[in-house]
Amino acid sequence: MMNLCYNMGADLWNLLRTGGSEMKLLICVLNDTDKLDELMIKLAEAGVKGATIINSTGMGRTLYNHQESALMNSLRALLDPDRDENKTIFTVVDEAQEKAFHKVMNEVVGDLARPDSGIIFTIPVDSVTGLSK
Numbered sequence: 001m002m003n004l005c006y007n008m009g010a011d012l013w014n015l016l017r018t019g020g021s022e023m024k025l026l027i028c029v030l031n032d033t034d035k036l037d038e039l040m041i042k043l044a045e046a047g048v049k050g051a052t053i054i055n056s057t058g059m060g061r062t063l064y065n066h067q068e069s070a071l072m073n074s075l076r077a078l079l080d081p082d083r084d085e086n087k088t089i090f091t092v093v094d095e096a097q098e099k100a101f102h103k104v105m106n107e108v109v110g111d112l113a114r115p116d117s118g119i120i121f122t123i124p125v126d127s128v129t130g131l132s133k
Helices: 002-017 033-045 059-067 070-079 095-108
Strands: 024-030 052-056 086-093 118-124
Touching: 024 033, 024 095, 033 086, 033 095, 086 095, 095 118
Parallel strands: none
Antiparallel strands: 024 086, 024 118, 052 086
């Protein structure tokens, strides 16, 4: 019974703290890393308050690299060192921020339906601690 009350209280607290908006973890893989700075500036202007960005590599690129010869890998690393990396962006957003993220991403990167442009998806978040309004 105590656990049920605690969970209901935590749910109510999260509902009040987020203004009733369901919070989501938005994950975005940006393939054109040259557009990262512009994307971050426009996201901040659109109300997305923070994000974590990590270097990442997709499965397709990893398999492609594995199939090439060591000489080709060395030459490509010298000529185009950033080719194998993309950026993965993590941010916790409400519904309005999610819509803003999609809009800005479309403005900066273009249509994500194009091959090798990027991907965005969200996962529901049950609770959030340490997020400022």
